[in-house]
Amino acid sequence: RKEVEQDPGPFNVPEGATVAFNCTYSNSASQSFFWYRQDCRKEPKLLMSVYSSGNEDGRFTAQLNRASQYISLLIRDSKLSDSATYLCVVNSISGGSYIPTFGRGTSLIVHP
Amino acid sequence: DAGITQSPRHKVTETGTPVTLRCHQTENHRYMYWYRQDPGHGLRLIHYSYGVKDTDKGEVSDGYSVSRSKTEDFLLTLESATSSQTSVYFCAISQRERSDTQYFGPGTRLTVL
Numbered sequence: 001r002k003e004v005e006q007d008p009g010p011f012n013v014p015e016g017a018t019v020a021f022n023c024t025y026s027n028s029a030s031q032s033f034f035w036y037r038q039d040c041r042k043e044p045k046l047l048m049s050v051y052s053s054g055n056e057d058g059r060f061t062a063q064l065n066r067a068s069q070y071i072s073l074l075i076r077d078s079k080l081s082d083s084a085t086y087l088c089v090v091n092s093i094s095g096g097s098y099i100p101t102f103g104r105g106t107s108l109i110v111h112p
Numbered sequence: 113d114a115g116i117t118q119s120p121r122h123k124v125t126e127t128g129t130p131v132t133l134r135c136h137q138t139e140n141h142r143y144m145y146w147y148r149q150d151p152g153h154g155l156r157l158i159h160y161s162y163g164v165k166d167t168d169k170g171e172v173s174d175g176y177s178v179s180r181s182k183t184e185d186f187l188l189t190l191e192s193a194t195s196s197q198t199s200v201y202f203c204a205i206s207q208r209e210r211s212d213t214q215y216f217g218p219g220t221r222l223t224v225l
């Protein structure tokens with residue numbers, strides 16, 4: 001079982017829709033959490049960090065639920081340009097270092 | 113954008129040949145990482161470095177070695193390339209370890225025939 005799990009999708013939604021992704025992690029000692037965006041054949045880029053209190057950046061809202069060990073990403077008013085793969089990342093301590101573990105990604109397709 | 117370059121950007125090689133990929137940063141970040149990305153697996157950590165000459169293994173380190181003789185350069189070597197190492201390789205850097213974001217290079221597409 002992979003340490004960080006995501007539904008691969010694709011999530012196919014119309015413009016203007018609200019869409020939510022979840023990501024579950026198995027290591028209860030995980031320390032920090034992120035969402036990255038990756039466009040086709042490009043490198044991943046940070047979308048937002050995820051804090052325990054939840055955080056919002058424009059149309060994007062990220063939540064962390066430590067008790068249930070998942071993080072979520074909500075995208076409101078979807079744009080065509082939101083089409084991408086969304087990767088969740090969990091940093092956990094291993095052998096004295098913090099090791100990032102990536103989920104396999106969730107594909108989002110926003111259509112007109 | 114963070115100053116990270118990878119070279120070469122594309123490479124085709126034959127099974128059994130040695131291959132070295134280079135990651136170069138101009139940000140003076142302490143931590144550097146090598147990942148491979150394959151369909152169905154996502155990004156998997158190969159090796160990482162937490163300082164000059166300080167490296168450690170990641171999830172999929174077999175068949176790979178790394179070296180970091182300068183802060184700005186992190187080299188990934190496939191001693192004897194195999195077809196299973198055909199992949200896209202990404203380098204990443206971060207300033208701090210625990211809670212810091214990573215910045216990725218543009219990737220190297222490696223094909224082993």
